[in-house]
Amino acid sequence: MNKKNKIFSSWLQIIILVSAIFAFSYLLNDNSKAENKNEYGEKELGPLGKIMLKLVKIIIDDSNFASAADVHPNAGKCADSDGGKDYNTLGGVMPCPIGSPATSEACNNFVLDYCSSDGKRLAEYYCKTDVSGQSAFEVYTCPNGCLNGACINLSSRQIFGAEGGVATCMASKNGSICAEYPSDVCNERCKTACIPSLMKDVEACKLGTCYDSLRGICQLASPKKACLDKNNQWFDDKFGNIKECKLGCCVLKNDALFVSNQECAKETQARGLQKDFRENINDYFKCSALSGSEIEGACIFYEEPLNACKFTTKGDCTKRGQEFHPGILCSNRELNTKCEPQKSIGCAPENRDKRDEVYWYDSCGNRENIYDANKAKSFNDGKVLSKEQSCSLGSGSNDFANQNICGNCNRFLGSICNKKTATEFLDNPNNQNIDVVCRNINCRDENGNARLNGESWCVYQGCIGVDKGISTERSCDTPGSRDFRKTCINGEIITESCEDNRNGICEQTKTPISNGRYFSTASCRTNLGYLCYSYNQANKKGQCEKNPDCFIKKVDVAENFKFEFCAPKYKPGFNLGEQTESAAEICNMGTLSCKYVKVKGLFDDDEINKECLTEKFTQQMNDFCMSLGDCGASYNYIGATSDSSTRTANYEVSNAPVLSKAYLDDLKRYSDEKKFAGKFAEAGSIENYFGILGIPGALGSASAPGVDSTTANVLKMGGYTAGALGSLLPLAAHTATGAKVLGAMHLAKAAPAKGLSAFGGALAGAAIGFSIASTLLSITGVDRGLPPEATYAILAIATVGGGAAGVAVTGGASISGLLGGSGPALGVIGIYAVVAVALFIAVCAILGVGDVEEKDVRFTCLPWQPPAGGKDCDKCGKDGLPCSKYSCNSLGQNCQIINEDEPKTRACVNIAPNDTMAPIIKSLPGVLPFGYAYEEFDGGVKIKSSESDGCIKDVYALIPFGVELNEPAQCGMSKVPLTPFDSMASFGDNRYLINHSFPLSIPTLESFGLLPFDPHAKASVNLYLRCQDKSGNKNERDYAISFCIKQGPDITPPQITKTIPAGEEIAFGAKEINASVFASEPVECKWDVSNKNYSNMENELKCKNKIGDYTIYGFKCDANFPITKNESIFYISCLDQPWLLGENATKRNLLAPDVYEFKLKKVASPLKIDSIYPDDTAIKFGSEPATIEVVVRTSGGLNGGAICSFKEFMEQLTSDSSARVHKYMFNQMIGGEFNYTIICEDAVGNSAERTAKVNIEIDGEVPKITRAYKDFESLVIATDEPAECVFGKKDSEKCGFEFSNGTLMNGASFVHTTELDEKSAYYIKCKDVYGNGNINDECSIIVREGKI
Secondary structure, eight states, X not given: OOHHHHHHHHHHHHHHHHHHHHHHHHHXXXXXXXXXXXXXXXXXXXXXXXXXXXXXXXXXXXXTOOOTTOBOTTTTEEEETTSSOOXXXXXXEEEEOTTOBTTOSGGGOOEEOEXXXXXOEEEEEEEOSSSSOOEEEEEEEOTTOEETTEEOOGGGOOOOOGGGTEEEEEEBTTSOEEEEEEHHHHHHHBSSOOBSXXXXXOGGGOEEEEEETTTTEEEEEEEHHHHHTTTOEEESOTTOOSGGGOEEEEEETTEEEEEEHHHHHHHHHHHTOOOOEETTOOOHHHHHTTTTOSOEEEEEEXXXXXXXXXXXXXXXXXXXXXXXXXXXXXXXXXXXXXXXXXXXXXXXXXXXXXXXXXXXXXXXXXXXXXXXXXXXXXXXXXXXXXXXXXXXXXXXXXXXXXXXXXXXXXXXXXXXXXXXXXXXXXXXXXXXXXXXXXXXXXXXXXXXXXXOTTOEEEEESSOOSEEEOSSSEEEOXXXXXXXXXXXXXXXXXXXXXXXXXXXXXXXXXXXXXXXXXXXXXXXXXXXXGGGGGGGEEETOHHHHXXXXXXXXXXXXXXXXXXXXXXXXXXXXXXOTTXXXXXXXXXXXXTOEEXXXXXXXXXXXXXXXXGGGGSHHHHHHHHHHHHTTSSBSSOOOTTSXXXXXXXXXXXXXXXXXXXXXXXXXXXXXXXXXGGGGTTOOBOOOOGGGTTTOOOOOEOOOOXXXXXXXXXXXXXXXXXXXXXXXXXXXXXXXXXXXXXXHHHHHTTOSSOOOOHHHHHHHHHHHHHHHHHHHHHHHHHHHOGGGGSOHHHHHHHHHHHHHHHXXXXXXXXXXXXXXXXXXXOHHHHXXXXXXXXXXXXXXXXXXXXXXXXXXXXXXXXXXXXXXXXXXXXXXXXXXXXTSSOOOHHHHHHTOTTEEEESTTOTTTOEEEESOTTOOOOOOEEEOTTOSOTTEEEEEETTEEEEEESSTTOOBOOTTXXXXXXXXXXXXXXXXXXXXXXXXXXXXXXXXXXXXXXXXEEEEEOOOGGGGTOOTTOTTOEEEEEEEEEEEETXXXXXXXXXXXXXXXXXXXXXXXOOEEEEEXXXXXXXXXXXXXXXXXXXXXXXXXXXXXXXXXXXXOOEEOEEOOSGGXXXXXXXXXXXXXXXXXXXXXXXXXXXXXXXXXGGGGGGOOBOSSSXXXXXXXXXXXXXXXXXXXXXXXXXXXXXXXXXXXEEEEEESTTTTOOEEEETTTOOBOEXXXXXXXXXXEEEEEOSEEEEEEEEEEOTTSOEXXXXXXXXXXXXXXXXXXXEEEEETTEEEEEESSSEEEEEEOOTXXXXXXXXXXXEEOBOSSSEEEEEOOTTSEEEEEEEXXXXXXXXXXXXXXXXXXXXX
């Protein structure tokens, strides 16, 4: 609107507003003067006042007037996507509390249902049935568990086992243990009879940790049978989280190994050393730093001939009792030994020194200095030459420039002493036997880049994380793709797979080392993207931004269709081999509708959300869909997809274009990993968010636009003033207090002059003219199509015309004189003006001005399906990366992994290579409701009712129907025969299932052009079904679904099909229950506390009556029921066909039975937390971190069962079968005092809370001897804590013996005894229950000759 029009509109608005106010003022004055009284003598409104009050009630309507506070258009409303408490469907609510301002963010938050962290409870959001516009949620315990915001429905899951073509062999002929083979060849390849089951379901093949106690080696993910067959110990933990596998630092003279305790013992024994295992050093680099820490030199044995010499450590020489010369070589001439210098060249013996360099050796076999072709420099006058002072292997950027003349290898830069090769050798000018060299142990990666020894890096099978597509940012990981960690170890590249299905992701960092080069370090970590969905439950945008594996996905198609959603940055992959319902539920979050609205105008049409009719809508919705997981249009990691047709492209769209070839080609590039080289997963700061699992929050929502009329805008501007004065003042004048207030305002009792009365008549007429025009505009809908200035002009003309007519009615002369005419003449002109306005509005209505056209533009997000067949199965692993179940399944519907845990025999095979038969379709029994039956015929089925002619007359019904197949397949349906399968709409969804079901909507006779009142009218309905199996075989012939419909009176009474809550029990302290009842058809329902007939019941339920409101339980009605006693009975009755009004209302059917008794009973006692362990106690441990188990016991409430969580971080405890005992294991506790609060809630809403505290004490002290004495022939010692004590008697070992090799003393508490031999020495060591004890050469006490 231009500036001139705005000024004009503003003046018209002021005229209308002022006219209305003064008109109401005049009516009040007229009413007070008339002294109208009723038959009881009470004062009442006059005739004009009554007329005006009726007009006010017409004009002031909730749909036309709004507060001057600019209230949100949805205030007092609450939308529920799954129709209320539907536990098996992921849904959500959009509450908008009453009185919410237009800028309120609360009205734009879409709150999704979500599962508890243990996957047992569901938080089901629903709208309250009052007019508050608020929502609430119920905590519901799912019988089969909870996944992705809905209870798991096991009946709909398809489990693919041996019948699908795979069996397990316990011992194969090629030596493999627990191998999977196709069923038809399994017995040929197996030594024993095959088990008709997948390997994961066979107990003997269960994966865990295998511990070899002799070697101290742990093998992770080892089959149980393979481990036990070797007489090893097997633990039910495939990740090695057992104490036997705990690593520490094993110090061996100048070497240090990061190994297990048992491995250290074996290595120590092999080297003839005393074990020094340091459990407290749990880092490889800290352990490596202990290498080479002892001083070396020449150890001279003077008592031997020619002064024998050994190059060793000071400690070793001193122990032998010989003379030590630090920093001197044995061939030093001043020592006068028999050892001659530099007689041979070689590597340090691996079992002794673990050194990496090439060394000179003297004639006695002693190691000398690092090899240098310059012999004099290397000999260094017989003195030890440090590594730093020795020759340099590299020069500049070439780490091997001097490889042929220097032996100063450096493991960290990629070289160690090893056998020479044809290209790597030392020059040999003196013809010495040199067969070693500083071998290059670096690597070349898959792209030809140099990698240092020990360096690790990430490898991906395509794009990772988030990428900017054609339209918006989106998650780009492709179905089947995985993350890998590669490591260069001694010249060999080792490939490690991160957890399958992208549950593990690889992150990489780079550290600068020298000369502009970097050392990369990679690691596989848990993908926390699964948490992103939960952040959309409530206002938890901050949590989404803190989680490095989440991002804010933005959809911005049109002004009224834009929202934000917290989506996984590295989307988790689905179990593609099993058509799980959970995958469909996650993808269903991307199924949304955009409402397009076009209002026909007088000159131009007004369109809302017109962008939704373009490909922009389809593209952005697919971007959103594919960011949720393996959903929507996408290509797998080798660049293949299901199909490019709409039917099999894993999405559906209505009223908008399909995805273009350019868009699909842009998606295909994500499978080319070379295009995304240099892109790595982000590490992020885990500490910022890990473990915080509160109720998640929404980040936005899409709003459904309404049609805002110009009249509504006009009334909105003046509504508060005119509405308040026009409706409240006449009523207030009849009260004592109100009369005083109005009198003070000079409105209630003032006696006006004659001229004022005429003026008041003019204003009364103006108000009436305004009312007539605004009412006509609203009723016809013309106001929607007129420009604002046109609407204001019409209202102004009607107002002035009405005012002129008012002057004539009151006979006012003063005003008519001012206007230059007589009263009657003005009255005629005024009436003509009002009539002209009415005719103009009528003509606009005939022309369609204000007509509204609406379209629902819908995008259906479906689970991504692998291509049909299995032609690409053998491509799994061909890219040089290990094949997995997930990768294999993504290559084709028939692709399946075998021998997954045996890398040598692992393969991805086509389990149905010879399948050429299309699915066989039959009707699914047990689905049709009572009163309906199947009649099979060649090529289809007819659905018949119990009527004599079999026709269906329940024209508003949704009839459940299903088909049963002989193999898993996806199905499509069309109303047109011979429609190609690829062009059909999905029947149910796009999953490959054996049983498919879908409710058939029974059309009306009117939709066929038949007269609804013709008792003989009938119509036939035919639908056509085709299916495609996993091999791509499609039905060439339609499967027809046929039924006929006819008109007839609805004489079937409605029935209550379900109530929520389903049981009678409610919370102990409940004062009000929001409950729902579901009816078999659209109804209107009432309730009462006493048994009455429908018409006499006093309370109404809020019912959803549109056909589209149908849920799996029927049509939903809600109400708040007051709870005033322990047991309550509410009586509910309903009438069907709410659309029948007037004389047709008698045709409505009453509920059967007439009244439904809805019983509610409070539980006998509140929920109680009986005990918490540990509480108010101290627990002692020997080391950090410590593990404690929290145990909570509950009673009362509903059978004493409950679900309990920690209040501080909403982590749920695990409950036993009775739900009365709840446990949680903390395995990372450190010393200190901790308080924690437990909150418990049962299924009916009873809750309890209790706080406990525990003091964690860490005992790191060695037991102390408090007393030692002789008791007759026994030695007695006492310790300050319970302990075990052992002793050794060998003076040669003294305190150097192992605790396990000592002789155990009697007593395992505070007092310990043994027989006393006063001639012997007792070297005593003690160890407490936490493992704290004397190590190395330490003793608790030494007793010699009976003396302490």
